[in-house]
Amino acid sequence: MVYPDDSLTLHTDLYQINMIYTYWQTGIDQQPVVFEAYFRNKPFNNGYVIFAGLEHTITYLKKIKFSASDLDYLRSLNLYTAAFLEYLAQWRFTATLRAPHEGEVMFDHEPLLQVEGPLVDAQLLETALLNIINFQTLIATKASRIVSAAKGEPLLEFGTRRAQELDAALWGTRAAYIGGFNATSNVRAGKLFNLPVSGTHAHALVQAYKNDYDAFTAYAKTHHNVVFLVDTFDTLKSGVPNAIKVAREFGDKINFQGVRIDSGDMVGLSQTIRQELDRAGFPNAKIYASNDLDEYAITNLKKQNAKIDVWGVGTKLITAFDQPALGAVYKMVSISGDNTIKLSDDDEKISTPGKKQIWRTDTGDMLTLFDEPGVGLPILQDIFVHGKQIYQIPTAQAVQRYAKDSLSAIPAPFKRIDSPEKYSVSLSKRLIEAKNTTIQHVKNMIKEF
Ligand SMILES: Nc1ncnc2c1ncn2[C@@H]1O[C@H](COP(=O)(O)OP(=O)(O)OP(=O)(O)O)[C@@H](O)[C@H]1O
Ligand SMILES: O=P(O)(O)OC[C@H]1O[C@H](OP(=O)(O)OP(=O)(O)O)[C@H](O)[C@@H]1O
Numbered sequence: 001m002v003y004p005d006d007s008l009t010l011h012t013d014l015y016q017i018n019m020i021y022t023y024w025q026t027g028i029d030q031q032p033v034v035f036e037a038y039f040r041n042k043p044f045n046n047g048y049v050i051f052a053g054l055e056h057t058i059t060y061l062k063k064i065k066f067s068a069s070d071l072d073y074l075r076s077l078n079l080y081t082a083a084f085l086e087y088l089a090q091w092r093f094t095a096t097l098r099a100p101h102e103g104e105v106m107f108d109h110e111p112l113l114q115v116e117g118p119l120v121d122a123q124l125l126e127t128a129l130l131n132i133i134n135f136q137t138l139i140a141t142k143a144s145r146i147v148s149a150a151k152g153e154p155l156l157e158f159g160t161r162r163a164q165e166l167d168a169a170l171w172g173t174r175a176a177y178i179g180g181f182n183a184t185s186n187v188r189a190g191k192l193f194n195l196p197v198s199g200t201h202a203h204a205l206v207q208a209y210k211n212d213y214d215a216f217t218a219y220a221k222t223h224h225n226v227v228f229l230v231d232t233f234d235t236l237k238s239g240v241p242n243a244i245k246v247a248r249e250f251g252d253k254i255n256f257q258g259v260r261i262d263s264g265d266m267v268g269l270s271q272t273i274r275q276e277l278d279r280a281g282f283p284n285a286k287i288y289a290s291n292d293l294d295e296y297a298i299t300n301l302k303k304q305n306a307k308i309d310v311w312g313v314g315t316k317l318i319t320a321f322d323q324p325a326l327g328a329v330y331k332m333v334s335i336s337g338d339n340t341i342k343l344s345d346d347d348e349k350i351s352t353p354g355k356k357q358i359w360r361t362d363t364g365d366m367l368t369l370f371d372e373p374g375v376g377l378p379i380l381q382d383i384f385v386h387g388k389q390i391y392q393i394p395t396a397q398a399v400q401r402y403a404k405d406s407l408s409a410i411p412a413p414f415k416r417i418d419s420p421e422k423y424s425v426s427l428s429k430r431l432i433e434a435k436n437t438t439i440q441h442v443k444n445m446i447k448e449f
């Protein structure tokens with residue numbers, strides 16, 4: 001079924017709407033609250049994350065309201081009164097959203113998003129906000145690790161065919177770009193986000209012409225800046241010699257860029273291919289490689305002195321193969337000016353109450369109460385104020401640059417992809433006091449009950 005007025009407003013869990021119904025019936029839906037999103041464990045045992053998802057968050061919030069078909073659908077559930085549906089029809093987003101710059105380096109327990117406003121607004125948004133930032137931050141972080149392993153060599157994002165459906169491919173490749181990838185093979189992502197697009201050709205081209213020579217010749221006749229895929233039948237006996245033959249025959253006409261290998265022993269093959277290309281007079285031709293690559297495979301291949309210049313990475317990046325979810329949660333930290341907390345037997349899971357700010361200094365980050373004076377750079381900034389967008393979305397290029405600069409300000413030991421040192425994130429004295437007071441307060445409440 002396609003609804004002409006479909007919206008993302010119902011992209012939420014049913015329980016959010018059920019809670020809003022209760023808040024509304026009991027008259028607390030407009031109480032001022034603050035919710036914050038944060039994660040407890042850094043993914044991939046990495047030392048940091050790259051915050052991503054802000055652009056999608058903004059486009060989601062800009063359009064959020066219940067459409068006629070949204071309301072018809074809710075009516076069909078027979079869970080709510082007509083008066084409540086009318087209330088939803090009139091509802092508009094009026095909260096304030098704070099977030100770090102997209103591309104900012106962030107750490108566990110730091111607010112990635114802060115929503116301040118009516119309880120109804122903050123509650124409705126939880127699911128979609130977490131859905132967006134959990135995925136994109138995860139992929140940008142994975143990309144950043146792969147970029148670190150490639151040590152400045154170009155990285156192409158090839159993951160669309162293996163991504164978890166269309167949206168994940170699209171926003172995932174943008175996140176990969178923020179994390180430092182140079183280009184994507186996804187043409188729609190190129191169009192929508194103005195990302196550089198790039199690509200070679202597949203085995204099908206060689207199969208279609210039945211042999212390497214005819215395939216490369218046909219491709220060379222129709223393209224400039226060509227990269228030939230040389231491993232369809234036999235890399236060294238057919239693919240590489242025919243690539244060289246065609247490159248020589250076409251000369252300047254095709255601006256031969258190099259060859260891609262996608263199977264076999266990438267170390268031995270790349271070393272031999274390098275010698276062959278050099279000997280044939282193509283010392284500037286590059287060797288592209290792809291095939292289940294990630295930061296570990298790239299590190300391993302480099303250690304073995306593989307002669308690879310350009311890395312194509314798909315599946316393991318776009319699916320965050322070794323850790324498919326970032327566990328950011330979204331917790332209420334204050335209601336009607338009172339700090340509030342979620343207790344747990346597990347100390348790690350006790351939330352830190354109060355609306356917060358993050359301050360970055362040379363010696364680490366400090367979380368303070370929002371209005372407390374801090375030292376260093378404040379990380380959370382206003383994105384929407386009372387429902388109005390005040391932050392302009394930068395270009396993807398600017399976000400990528402921001403991520404690079406943000407990362408270069410963090411000392412190397414915290415950025416190792418293997419066993420990084422733990423970056424210091426501390427709580428201010430006032431925040432610790434607020435936490436202890438709130439815990440004591442809740443314990444007294446339980447005792448009285
Ligand atoms: N010399 C090497 N050292 C370490 N890893 C390598 C080396 N050569 C290839 N790899 C990596 O090993 C993995 C396994 O490759 P595998 O042998 O399954 O591929 P293949 O059989 O050659 O190709 P395919 O099955 O895709 O046609 C790939 O991720 C590849 O990038
Ligand atoms: O390996 P990835 O990191 O996911 O990169 C994308 C892969 O997509 C293509 O393969 P294709 O779908 O043709 O399958 P293949 O594995 O048989 O080459 C390409 O040749 C890469 O191998």
Ligand SMILES: O=C(O)c1cccnc1
Nearest residue numbers: 158185198199200201312
């Ligand atoms: O352009 C390529 O080489 C490419 C694109 C998508 C997937 N694998 C390879």
